[in-house]
Amino acid sequence: MTVAPDAAVAEVTVTLTINGRAVSVPEGTSIHKACESAGIETPTLCWAENLTPVNVCRVCVVEVEGSRALVPSCARAAEDEMVVQTDSPRVRHSRKMVLEFLGSSVDLSQATELAAWMRHYGADPDRYDQPDLPAERISEEPKIQDDLYIRDYDKCVLCYKCVEACGDDAQHTYAIAVSGRGFDARISTEFDTVLPDSACVYCGNCIGVCPTGAIQFKTEFDMRAAEVWRPDEQEVTTTVCSFCGVGCNLELHTQDDRIVKVTSPADHSVTHGHLCIKGRFGWQYVQPPTRK
Amino acid sequence: MADLFIGDDIADDVEIAAVATVIGSPTAIVHETERLVYGGTHRRHDHRHLLLPALHALQSAKGWISPGGLNHVCELLQVPPAEAYGVATFYDMFRLDESDHPSEVAHVTHVCVDAACQIAANEELIAELEANGEQVHRSPCLGQCERAPALFRQGIGRPDSVPADAVEVAEAARRIPQQGDPSLRLLRNVGVVDPTSLDAYRANGGYRALAEAIEMGPAAVCAEVADSGLSGRGGAAFPTGVKWRAVAAEQGRPKHVVANCDESEPGTFKDRIVMEQDPFAVVESLTLAGFATGAENGWIYIRGEYPLATARLENAVGQAREAGLLGADAAGSGHRFDIEIRRGAGAYICGEETALFASLEGFRGEPRSKPPFPTTHGLFREPTAVNNPETLINTLDIVLHGAQDYRSRGTERSPGTKLLCVSGRVSEPGLYEVPFGTTLGQVLDLAGPLTGSGALAAVLMGGAAGSFVGPDALDMPLTLEDTRERGTTLGSGVVMAFTDEIDMTDVLVRIAEFFRNESCGQCVPCRVGTVRQHETMVQIQAKGSLSPQRRSLVGDIAEVMVDASICGLGHTAASAVNSAMDLGLLSATNGDSPR
Numbered sequence: 001m002t003v004a005p006d007a008a009v010a011e012v013t014v015t016l017t018i019n020g021r022a023v024s025v026p027e028g029t030s031i032h033k034a035c036e037s038a039g040i041e042t043p044t045l046c047w048a049e050n051l052t053p054v055n056v057c058r059v060c061v062v063e064v065e066g067s068r069a070l071v072p073s074c075a076r077a078a079e080d081e082m083v084v085q086t087d088s089p090r091v092r093h094s095r096k097m098v099l100e101f102l103g104s105s106v107d108l109s110q111a112t113e114l115a116a117w118m119r120h121y122g123a124d125p126d127r128y129d130q131p132d133l134p135a136e137r138i139s140e141e142p143k144i145q146d147d148l149y150i151r152d153y154d155k156c157v158l159c160y161k162c163v164e165a166c167g168d169d170a171q172h173t174y175a176i177a178v179s180g181r182g183f184d185a186r187i188s189t190e191f192d193t194v195l196p197d198s199a200c201v202y203c204g205n206c207i208g209v210c211p212t213g214a215i216q217f218k219t220e221f222d223m224r225a226a227e228v229w230r231p232d233e234q235e236v237t238t239t240v241c242s243f244c245g246v247g248c249n250l251e252l253h254t255q256d257d258r259i260v261k262v263t264s265p266a267d268h269s270v271t272h273g274h275l276c277i278k279g280r281f282g283w284q285y286v287q288p289p290t291r292k
Numbered sequence: 293m294a295d296l297f298i299g300d301d302i303a304d305d306v307e308i309a310a311v312a313t314v315i316g317s318p319t320a321i322v323h324e325t326e327r328l329v330y331g332g333t334h335r336r337h338d339h340r341h342l343l344l345p346a347l348h349a350l351q352s353a354k355g356w357i358s359p360g361g362l363n364h365v366c367e368l369l370q371v372p373p374a375e376a377y378g379v380a381t382f383y384d385m386f387r388l389d390e391s392d393h394p395s396e397v398a399h400v401t402h403v404c405v406d407a408a409c410q411i412a413a414n415e416e417l418i419a420e421l422e423a424n425g426e427q428v429h430r431s432p433c434l435g436q437c438e439r440a441p442a443l444f445r446q447g448i449g450r451p452d453s454v455p456a457d458a459v460e461v462a463e464a465a466r467r468i469p470q471q472g473d474p475s476l477r478l479l480r481n482v483g484v485v486d487p488t489s490l491d492a493y494r495a496n497g498g499y500r501a502l503a504e505a506i507e508m509g510p511a512a513v514c515a516e517v518a519d520s521g522l523s524g525r526g527g528a529a530f531p532t533g534v535k536w537r538a539v540a541a542e543q544g545r546p547k548h549v550v551a552n553c554d555e556s557e558p559g560t561f562k563d564r565i566v567m568e569q570d571p572f573a574v575v576e577s578l579t580l581a582g583f584a585t586g587a588e589n590g591w592i593y594i595r596g597e598y599p600l601a602t603a604r605l606e607n608a609v610g611q612a613r614e615a616g617l618l619g620a621d622a623a624g625s626g627h628r629f630d631i632e633i634r635r636g637a638g639a640y641i642c643g644e645e646t647a648l649f650a651s652l653e654g655f656r657g658e659p660r661s662k663p664p665f666p667t668t669h670g671l672f673r674e675p676t677a678v679n680n681p682e683t684l685i686n687t688l689d690i691v692l693h694g695a696q697d698y699r700s701r702g703t704e705r706s707p708g709t710k711l712l713c714v715s716g717r718v719s720e721p722g723l724y725e726v727p728f729g730t731t732l733g734q735v736l737d738l739a740g741p742l743t744g745s746g747a748l749a750a751v752l753m754g755g756a757a758g759s760f761v762g763p764d765a766l767d768m769p770l771t772l773e774d775t776r777e778r779g780t781t782l783g784s785g786v787v788m789a790f791t792d793e794i795d796m797t798d799v800l801v802r803i804a805e806f807f808r809n810e811s812c813g814q815c816v817p818c819r820v821g822t823v824r825q826h827e828t829m830v831q832i833q834a835k836g837s838l839s840p841q842r843r844s845l846v847g848d849i850a851e852v853m854v855d856a857s858i859c860g861l862g863h864t865a866a867s868a869v870n871s872a873m874d875l876g877l878l879s880a881t882n883g884d885s886p887r
Contacts, residue, residue, distance in 0.1 A: 055661050056814045058856040069863065070855045075661055090855055094817070097852035101820035128824055130842060133831055136823055158813065167372075174296070174372030178656065178813070179381040181639070183823045185813030190299070190373035191359050191388065199297030199372065 016082035023078075031073035031084060032060055040086055043095060043117040045102075046159035047074035048209055050272040051169045054160045059098045059117075063088045070094055096121035104128040104135045105183075107155045110213030136183070142221070145194045148202055148281050150221045153186055155214035162187060162206035162215055170274040175199035176206070204280035208263060208273055217261040230255060238265075243278040246270060250279055259283050296372055303364035310353035311361070314345040315368050339369045341672075343654035347380050348596070348635055355397065355448035356387040371654065382656045382812075384431070384638030385446060385596050399453075402429045402444040402597065406558040406806060407752065407799050408437035408715040408788055417441045432640060432806055433558035433756075434597050437715035437788070438722045444597045457568075457600040468565065469722045469738070477689050477701070477709050478682065479725045482569040487604055490611040493572035499617065501688035505580050506625045508691070513584040514540055517687055519695035521707040525682040526552065526643070527754060527783040528860070529772050532687070535677050538667035539585040542675035547587035550652075550671060550678045551578050553594035553601070554636050554643040557755035558806060559786030562711040563681040565723045567594070567601035570685070571608040575631065577684035579612075579622055580691065582629040585677050590618075590631035593648050596638055606633055640810040644859050645670075645678045647812065658814045659859035682711050682785075702728035706771035710782065714739040716789035717746070726770070733766030735787055746791030750877055754783020756803050757864035759871035760790075780871070796877040797833050800869055804829040807865040818862030821853040825866060832878055846873070 012027040018038050025034045030053070035042050045057035055072035062073045065083035070090060085091060099118045103125025108114055118125075128135035140153040160178065167174045175198045179188040189198040206215045223229040234255045241248040248271045251263045262280055266273035303311070346369065350361040357380050366373045380386045403409070403418050421428050429446070436442035436456065445453045456466075470476060471483040486492040493499070505513045518533025539547055551574060555563040567574055578590045592609075594602050609631050612618045622629040634652055641647045642657040649671045651657035670676020686708060690698045699707040706728035712735055715721045719740035726735060732751065742748060750760045759780045761768070768778055775782050790796065804826040813819045828846055832838055838846075850866035857863055872878055 055858070056816070058815050058817055058858075061856050069857070072661065076663075090851075093848070094852050094856040097821075097848060098816045098856065101816050101824070101852075104824070105820050127841065127845065128827070130827070130831055130839065133827060133834075135827060157816070158819070167375075172295070175374055177372070177374040177378035179374075179378045180813070181382050182809060182811040182813040183819055185819070188374070188377065190362065190377035193299065197299065199374065 014078055014080040014082075016078050016080065016084060018084045019086055025078055027077075029078050031062055031064075031071070031076050031078050031082075034078045035062075035073060035084075035086055042073055042086065043099075043114075043120075044074060045114070045157060045211055046161060048161060048266065050266045050274070051161060051164045051209065054164065057098065057157065057159055059095055061091060061094050062086045063091050092121060096123045099123040100125050100128070102157050104137070106138050106157055106212070107152075108157075108212060110155060110216075111157075111211055113211070138183075140186075143195075144218070144221075146196055146202075147218055149204060149207055149215060149217055151187075151195075151215050152221075153214055155212045156187060157212055157214075158185060158187070159211060161209040161211065165205040165209045165274065166200075170205050170272070171201070171203050173199050173201050173203070175201070202277040202281060203275060204262075204277070205274045207280075208275070219260050223255075223260065229260075234260065241275070241279040243282060248275055248279050250275070252283070258287055296366070296370060298363050298367055298373055299359065301359035301363050303358070303360040306353050307350055307358065307361040307364060310349040311346050311365055311368065314349050315339075315342055315365075340371055340654035341652060343369055343371055343376060343379060344634060344637065344651060347376075347383075347386060348637060351386050351637075352447065352452075353449060355400075356390050358390065369654075375655075379654065379656055382639060383596075383636075386637055397427050397448060398450065399445040399447045400427045400429050402431035402434060402446060404432070404434040404436070404440070404442040404444075405430045406433040406756070406802060408433075408559060408721075409441040410799060410802055411716065411790070411794050412440035414441035417443075431597070431638075432810065433556065433560070435555055435561045435564045435595070437559055437561055437713060440715065440721075444599075452596070452599045454597075454599060466569075468569075468724075469720050470724060476725050478566070478685055478711060479570075479723070481573065482565065485570070487569050487571055488607055490572060490608070490615060490617075493570075497692075498572050499576055499623065501692045502576050502580050502583070502617070502623050502625075505583055505691050506623065510540060510584045510586060513580070513687075513691060516695050517584070517690055520686075520690040520698040521695075521705075522683065522686050522690060522698070523706075523772065524679065525686075525711070525785065526680045527557070527757065527781065529782075532679060532683055535667060535679075536581065536585050538665075539587065539675045539677040542668060545674050546589060546672075547585060548589045548591060548671045548674060548676040549578055549581040549585055549587045550591045550593060550645075550648065550676060551684060552643060552645065552648060552678050552680045553592055553598070553605075554648060555598075555680070555784070556595055556640040556643050557757060557784045557786065558803075559715060559752060559755040559788045560713050560784040561715075562713050562723055562785055564598055564601050566681045566685060566711075567598070568604055571601070571604040572612070573685045573688060574605065574681045575608045575612050576617075577681075577688050578631060579618065579629055580687055581677060581679065581684060583622070583625055583627050585675075586627075587675075587677065588628045588630075589671075590629060591652065591671065592631060592633045593636060593642070593652055594633065595636045595642075602633065602635060609633060639812075640806075641812045641859075641861055644861060647859070648678065649676070656812070658812045659861075661858060703769070703771050703773075705773045710770065710785060712770070712785045712787050714787045714789075716752070717743045717791045717794070718789050719743050728771045729769045731766065732761070732768045732770060732787070735770065736766070736789060739789075742789065742791055744791055744793055746793035748789060749792040749794065750790045750796065750872075750875060752786060752788040752790065752868065754781040755786040756806050756868055757860070758783040758786060759867050760875055760877060761871075762875050796872060797829075800872050800878060801826070801829040801833050803868050807861070811861060811865070815856070815858045815862065817852045817855075818857045818859075818865060821849050821857075821862065822865050824849050825853075825869060829869065846870070 015024045053075040055075035061070035063085040100123040142152040264271040346365040434442040522532045523529040642651045646660040647657040808822040808826045
């Protein structure tokens with residue numbers, strides 16, 4: 001686990017070489033952050049600012065001199081005299097393959113950030129299909145169990161973010177976990193119990209961290225199904241939640257003057273991107289069906 | 293509980309009684325105020341390592357883990373049910389669907405489907421068992437390759453068993469080929485000393501090494517082990533002395549030594565025989581490791597499919613404890629040391645040391661990123677030395693006779709002797725002990741002529757995670773350095789012989805399927821890569837050829853698994869398949885390498 005550098009405490013600086021350039025960062029900084037400070041962009045999937053790194057997706061791997069295998073830049077701390085390559089043939093190959101593997105097994109159509117990286121690395125997920133033997137895919141029907149949000153594991157890349165947000169990193173509710181093993185591993189409640197019967201408290205923090213749309217607002221899901229979801233036309237209005245005195249920032253996403261979903265900025269000092277059921281879903285009163 | 297949501301299903305009396313045998317009194321539950329519940333969250337951490345034993349108890353009592361049973365365990369241990377379900381579904385030996393196990397079934401028979409059994413007519417055995425109305429579970433390697441095809445019976449309401457271990461089966465059937473040979477070092481007690489008696493073990497020199505170690509002191513023991521050049525026998529060959537010294541240097545936190553008895557590499561059965569036939573040596577050497585590293589906690593993590601070895605180790609630990617060889621003043625060393633035994637539940641990945649920690653702690657057996665290494669952040673994130681039984685028992689010899697004597701066997705860079713699990717088409721399959729440097733041909737000669745009418749086509753070295761070599765490798769000295777130089781590995785000591793009458797494509801399809809099934813699913817390169825690799829093998833099997841497009845993928849898939857997987861499973865998952873292609877063992881690939 002990477003310890004976030006605290007400016008007041010971290011007096012020690014380490015200097016590493018990234019792509020031939022010397023880069024100095026506070027001790028404890030991840031390689032990923034060091035790359036960022038050097039202006040080098042790194043694709044990430046399972047990493048997020050507001051979650052503990054789990055380093056499972058392997059799309060952020062870099063080559064570190066002296067290390068036999070590639071290392072996950074999100075979780076490995078930068079060290080003095082480390083020599084890092086972020087664009088070597090091995091790195092490019094692994095990043096491309098990880099993206100291809102995901103694209104060949106799940107529906108990435110709503111993972112907008114990944115599309116750019118797939119083009120960047122020339123990933124071609126279709127090359128795994130054989131004429132009479134299509135590549136096996138994660139094949140799941142959307143789970144629609146309530147009016148607030150849906151889970152469509154056909155789109156799940158098993159980045160563990162929702163599990164982290166539901167558990168130790170934010171909500172401490174532990175309603176979902178990874179079950180099964182290997183390609184059959186899925187995010188699940190106990191015995192796949194429907195959400196309303198599980199420990200879920202409908203904070204929606206899993207939606208907030210999901211990178212692929214596998215967990216999304218029911219409003220968004222329905223509008224996509226009706227082909228009226230138009231993110232380009234949506235307005236985002238920042239406001240403060242009116243339900244209690246904590247002062248959580250809300251970002252109201254509106255389309256045609258109706259609220260379609262609610263998020264909170266990951267870098268907000270109060271929420272770190274996480275909300276409760278009231279902030280996340282308690283906006284229906286603004287636009288009750290009777291006021292249509 | 294105030295802070296955990298547990299569903300309405302409740303456990304029945306059978307389940308409650310079964311769980312009580314492993315968890316003990318339910319006083320761990322704190323039902324009342326917020327303040328006490330806070331105490332409860334600490335207990336959650338403290339008791340979680342009992343999750344795996346509790347799941348075993350439920351499975352064994354009812355033949356499956358019911359929602360009520362799971363809820364009961366979750367409430368006692370303060371584990372969120374979703375997490376406990378995630379843990380239970382991780383293991384091959386646990387069922388979470390009642391329909392899998394009709395109540396009239398007394399056991400489920402696991403039949404091994406991996407290489408050694410695959411070429412020993414296991415399918416005929418499965419058909420026969422099913423015709424007799426047995427419920428059959430196709431299992432990955434059961435670690436009984438010398439008596440293929442292998443069986444294991446998972447009991448329902450009764451203990452698990454292995455038919456070949458039954459008392460009616462003459463002890464002679466369990467003879468190792470070299471039994472009684474005076475030159476044996478590691479196997480000297482096997483078949484000669486009663487494995488159930490501490491007195492017999494001591495009468496044959498047992499516990500002299502520990503006494504000697506206590507005389508020498510921890511630093512001198514670590515030095516002797518380092519000087520001996522002993523390296524880990526699980527496949528990674530890490531220097532044992534370096535590992536012990538690193539743990540010994542850690543101060544101020546509880547420390548652990550773990551005997552990694554989760555032997556699951558297809559083709560490997562060495563540790564099983566050591567544990568079954570010389571369990572006191574495992575207990576003594578683990579105690580010695582605890583003394584040398586300053587660890588007070590010893591753990592034996594043994595795979596669930598080894599009931600006899602588990603019983604013998606439990607007996608050995610019990611007798612040692614009674615004799616004061618474990619406990620507050622273990623063997624009069626002034627050092628506190630005790631051993632707890634934990635059973636795995638069917639997961640190859642749990643032999644990977646960090647996955648083993650996760651499993652033992654009550655989490656899914658998912659490997660952790662290294663660094664940090666186990667010597668500083670091991671079990672419970674505390675300093676830990678992990679060794680398998682073969683590595684451990686070597687240290688008895690080293691302490692007793694000194695590093696110089698130890699180095700008189702083997703080669704400069706691979707000192708000592710090595711246990712080899714010889715199986716496949718040989719007339720005397722079994723466990724052999726030879727000095728490092730013995731050639732592959734000499735080892736196969738020891739195991740007698742080939743069986744069947746074919747000629748030697750290939751030898752699988754080091755198991756499914758190892759690689760195939762051709763008959764031209766018979767002159768290869770079996771050392772760490774020579775095998776590495778020839779692009780193969782000793783791995784866990786597997787030497788499996790295949791003749792040219794065997795369809796290697798079937799064997800390779802199964803090896804690919806093995807990795808696909810055993811991948812924990814955590815990282816993308818391994819979770820998806822093993823599936824794509826298996827699909828490639830299936831295409832070869834179905835079509836007898838590989839499309840040019842697919843062929844170019846084989847190397848690509850292997851490279852990302854080697855480069856970007858989290859742990860050794862992914863790193864080695866393509867090794868056997870690629871070596872088989874290089875050797876031309878798959879008719880479709882005609883020997884030219886895809887790489």
